[in-house]
Amino acid sequence: MILTLSEWFFEFGFVIPDSTNTWQTLIEAAPESQMLPASLLSGNVVVETLFYDDDLLVSTSKVRLFYD
Numbered sequence: 001m002i003l004t005l006s007e008w009f010f011e012f013g014f015v016i017p018d019s020t021n022t023w024q025t026l027i028e029a030a031p032e033s034q035m036l037p038a039s040l041l042s043g044n045v046v047v048e049t050l051f052y053d054d055d056l057l058v059s060t061s062k063v064r065l066f067y068d
Helices: none
Strands: 045-053 056-065
Touching: none
Parallel strands: none
Antiparallel strands: 045 056
16 A cells, blocks of 8 residues: 655756756654654655656656665
């Protein structure tokens, strides 16, 4: 079963053609009292990133997270 916890949408506006651009995201953790145990989350969290040029999907990446 796949459950979407949250989604974020960003618009960059104009980007210079053939330029190189970077993206950085910082996600802050919830207070410890609201966190699920790492043993429950490990291997069950997938971060999926999609990049579009207007309606054209140009890149997709998926990362599955494991915790020690």
